[in-house]
Amino acid sequence: MMQSAQISTPAAATGNALVTQVLRDFGDRILAVQPTCDGMPTFWVDRKDIKALLKSLRDHSTPRFEMLFDVTGIDERVRVHRDGQPAAEFTVVYHLMSFSGNSDVRVKVPLQDADLKLPTVIDLWPSANWYERETWDMFGIEFEGHPNLYRIVLPPTWEGHALRKEHPARATEMEPFSLDDDQEAFEQEALLFKPEEWGMKRKSDTSEFMFLNLGPNHPSVHGAFRIALQLDGEILVDAVPDIGYHHRGAEKMGERQSWHTFIPYTDRIDYLGGVLNNLPYVMAVEKMAGIEVPERVKTIRIMLSEMFRICSHLLFYGTFAQDVGQLSPIFYMFVERERIFNIIESICGARMHPGWFRIGGVAQDLPNGWETRVRELLEFMPQRLDEYDQMVMNNGIVKRRTQGIGAYETQQAYDWAVTGPGLRATGLEWDFRKQRPYSGYENFDFDVPIAVNGDCYDRCAIRVEEMRQSLRIIKQCVDNMPAGDYKADHPLTTPPRKEKTMQDIETLINHFLSVSWGPVIPPDEVTVAVEATKGINSYYLVSDGSTTSYRTRIRTPSFAHLQMIPEISRGFMVADLIAIIASIDFVMADVDR
Amino acid sequence: MTLEVGSGLTIGLILGTVIVVAAMLIWVERRLLSFWQERLGPNRVGPFGLLQVVADMIKIFTKEDWVPPFADRFSFVLAPAIIMTVILLSFAVIPFGPNVGVVESNIGVLFILAMASLGAYSVMLGGLSSDNKYALLGSLRAAAQMVSYEVFMGISLLGVVALSGSFNLRTIVEAQEGMWFFIPQFIGFVIFLIAGVAESHRLPFDIPEAEQEICAGYHTEYSGMKFGMFFVGEYLGLVLVSSLITVLFFGGWMGPSFLPPIVWFALKSGVFIAFFILLRAAIPRPRYDQLMSYGWLFLLPLSLINLLVTGAIILST
Numbered sequence: 001m002m003q004s005a006q007i008s009t010p011a012a013a014t015g016n017a018l019v020t021q022v023l024r025d026f027g028d029r030i031l032a033v034q035p036t037c038d039g040m041p042t043f044w045v046d047r048k049d050i051k052a053l054l055k056s057l058r059d060h061s062t063p064r065f066e067m068l069f070d071v072t073g074i075d076e077r078v079r080v081h082r083d084g085q086p087a088a089e090f091t092v093v094y095h096l097m098s099f100s101g102n103s104d105v106r107v108k109v110p111l112q113d114a115d116l117k118l119p120t121v122i123d124l125w126p127s128a129n130w131y132e133r134e135t136w137d138m139f140g141i142e143f144e145g146h147p148n149l150y151r152i153v154l155p156p157t158w159e160g161h162a163l164r165k166e167h168p169a170r171a172t173e174m175e176p177f178s179l180d181d182d183q184e185a186f187e188q189e190a191l192l193f194k195p196e197e198w199g200m201k202r203k204s205d206t207s208e209f210m211f212l213n214l215g216p217n218h219p220s221v222h223g224a225f226r227i228a229l230q231l232d233g234e235i236l237v238d239a240v241p242d243i244g245y246h247h248r249g250a251e252k253m254g255e256r257q258s259w260h261t262f263i264p265y266t267d268r269i270d271y272l273g274g275v276l277n278n279l280p281y282v283m284a285v286e287k288m289a290g291i292e293v294p295e296r297v298k299t300i301r302i303m304l305s306e307m308f309r310i311c312s313h314l315l316f317y318g319t320f321a322q323d324v325g326q327l328s329p330i331f332y333m334f335v336e337r338e339r340i341f342n343i344i345e346s347i348c349g350a351r352m353h354p355g356w357f358r359i360g361g362v363a364q365d366l367p368n369g370w371e372t373r374v375r376e377l378l379e380f381m382p383q384r385l386d387e388y389d390q391m392v393m394n395n396g397i398v399k400r401r402t403q404g405i406g407a408y409e410t411q412q413a414y415d416w417a418v419t420g421p422g423l424r425a426t427g428l429e430w431d432f433r434k435q436r437p438y439s440g441y442e443n444f445d446f447d448v449p450i451a452v453n454g455d456c457y458d459r460c461a462i463r464v465e466e467m468r469q470s471l472r473i474i475k476q477c478v479d480n481m482p483a484g485d486y487k488a489d490h491p492l493t494t495p496p497r498k499e500k501t502m503q504d505i506e507t508l509i510n511h512f513l514s515v516s517w518g519p520v521i522p523p524d525e526v527t528v529a530v531e532a533t534k535g536i537n538s539y540y541l542v543s544d545g546s547t548t549s550y551r552t553r554i555r556t557p558s559f560a561h562l563q564m565i566p567e568i569s570r571g572f573m574v575a576d577l578i579a580i581i582a583s584i585d586f587v588m589a590d591v592d593r
Numbered sequence: 594m595t596l597e598v599g600s601g602l603t604i605g606l607i608l609g610t611v612i613v614v615a616a617m618l619i620w621v622e623r624r625l626l627s628f629w630q631e632r633l634g635p636n637r638v639g640p641f642g643l644l645q646v647v648a649d650m651i652k653i654f655t656k657e658d659w660v661p662p663f664a665d666r667f668s669f670v671l672a673p674a675i676i677m678t679v680i681l682l683s684f685a686v687i688p689f690g691p692n693v694g695v696v697e698s699n700i701g702v703l704f705i706l707a708m709a710s711l712g713a714y715s716v717m718l719g720g721l722s723s724d725n726k727y728a729l730l731g732s733l734r735a736a737a738q739m740v741s742y743e744v745f746m747g748i749s750l751l752g753v754v755a756l757s758g759s760f761n762l763r764t765i766v767e768a769q770e771g772m773w774f775f776i777p778q779f780i781g782f783v784i785f786l787i788a789g790v791a792e793s794h795r796l797p798f799d800i801p802e803a804e805q806e807i808c809a810g811y812h813t814e815y816s817g818m819k820f821g822m823f824f825v826g827e828y829l830g831l832v833l834v835s836s837l838i839t840v841l842f843f844g845g846w847m848g849p850s851f852l853p854p855i856v857w858f859a860l861k862s863g864v865f866i867a868f869f870i871l872l873r874a875a876i877p878r879p880r881y882d883q884l885m886s887y888g889w890l891f892l893l894p895l896s897l898i899n900l901l902v903t904g905a906i907i908l909s910t
Contacts, residue, residue, distance in 0.1 A: 212726050220805040234730065234881065323805045325797060325878025331630035397797070397877040574730070575806050575880045 063101020071131035081523035138163035223588030254552025258518030264355035270590035278357035284528035298440035303477035312533035323582035360493030402456035406580035417560035420535025426454035432531035456583035558586035658817035672719035673822035701762035720811035731810025735801030746788035766845035775842035793830035835865035
């Protein structure tokens, strides 16, 4: 518990001050203050007061909460452990983040199934738009005043709301799927883009607009992603991003899989991030279970996470160059990527999705001789990165194509919930690994690169520099890998170390239970966020004291970033839009989950 | 049996060689690109993957030749035929060697410029008749790009014409006996090279078919052999531009006598073909409006000044 005590102390301190402050200002309008094991202040408030409270938290509280980090719902109807929480059949959860005060706050609104309505907060944060649409899509909760409360992740013709407990989780619980011609025509018709629905005009005084479907299959949208463009010639008047083509229901699966068997699904959320996706999930479960992992585990986790960060950034770098028409860099970058994957494979046994972290540790100890190959990489890579600087970042045409394109300010980044390199490119030095070190990042010496213009070029430059910093971190991991166990000695560590089961009956029972049922995590709520490859990725887990999660909320950076595309690309040309899309660095699996 | 200009045998040989070379370029380009990009490229079919072209041809000939129901059928079919025809016709006036060529024409340079202008119709018709928004964007870009770059292409050639005093390409080659024209006409050469890339719309000037932006641009809706004709047409254009550079600036077939003239011609053209492929591997694509303003605001004045200076020097000597 030492680690969590260290980290949560400053947050808990501001948390207590904040609780006093909010209780003073809002008095009995606060229905309850819920304790959670992550120490994040959690207020319950009635829906008539939600806007006032959020506005006060944004504008007047100390610290001010600049960003609406997440909005989601919980279907509370079959939840057993709700001690001290106001009666609710559904809950809407707002998660705000403060960058000036480096803390978070959670606000919850209780709702009844017969009257699932509350006011929209789009006028406070434009980023609320998609989050509210998703909450409506998944739970049927209506946000009054929302301009486009349409389906966002599920198909427009879907019946029901997928994350409600009565909705089936498996295809086998539903009728076999079939698609006849009439049905197909119906589905096609539903996908047709109708500009009027989005408040767009078909013509201006001088010209008729062209509406162009960029996607869902297009060479530059990096997956199945559609943007409906309103074009005047080649100039972009407006755009409507349309997501959901890569939706697999990961959050629903979280309620179905055991705590342990959900780990491989997390790998596939940001499919370029590999084990970096496991990290927030296993840390969240460990926090609820009260597991303190050994130093060696922390360092191994950091080393592999940074390797995946480099892999992901390399792919970004190459496709970024390719999207501005440079054919070759991606092929060079795949050479390094291959090298790193080879190392990862020799450690984890798999390449892109090892699913290698475990609750309370990692799957295996590092293999013999692992340092040799990692050191080779550390020698080989810096000079290649310098070559790429010559090839891509110093190229005149690349500069002309990307500098001054798609720029935004820090305030816009707050408004649209942009995190990660996209936020640091605006000049804010804010990296989760530095601001709230987790898994032992506080022991490492590295810098947080920032840029000032916030344009496409800067977003790329930041990631290039981050690769160098990641190499520094990996080097420190190799030089100082602590000795010790690769799994925590705790009954909820899953699976526990087999060797120890033969020595005492307690461990044998625990082993038997955790490999047959899976671990039972005590009822609690927790949010754990990490600096993922593309921004801040967080898991909000609700445990109801069972072998599965009651609610798994996966907040991904790409989702928020895509929402910003129209805002930063209006007035540019189609070719610029491609550069902007490339510079955002998203993965559709990370957007749709 | 000797080769002479205009004989049936010569015409047949030239036509055959040009088409085979253009087809083989598909393999050459893929192998060269792979070589420069640390990968292998097609190396499975036949020795060094040489038969890859045959495999590609079989595939493309046997593919369903689909015309979209919403397309304008007549111009949709006509468009790929135009590009093949005008580029093959352009080869008629190229002097490949002292006795090798299809026709003697006193207006060779003008003929080629005229054919290049007609080539723009192919791209425009292909895009417009497809009734596809990406194709429309592609053909709009193509029309603007080809029309503007023809201007500089024409003007950059005028220096050569002034120096040799003829529009006849054979006379132009013969006029380079003492000195190849790329020395006195270096600026003209560079402008022609750039305009040549733009005319054959290859990366970095492949804006009409920029894959990352507008899928495949004007030939988005094409498949089977009609697509193949656009594809081979692009390589024919590459061969044509390389041959033209050889003829206009690098002394055509001339070279030390240990190799026959036609080999010199082939070698020189080959170097430029490889150079164009290298360009594709190395340079990113500028934006459409950047390309336009680069053309009109930089290349046009430069080519005019080049012509003015050339004229002044000719008059003063």
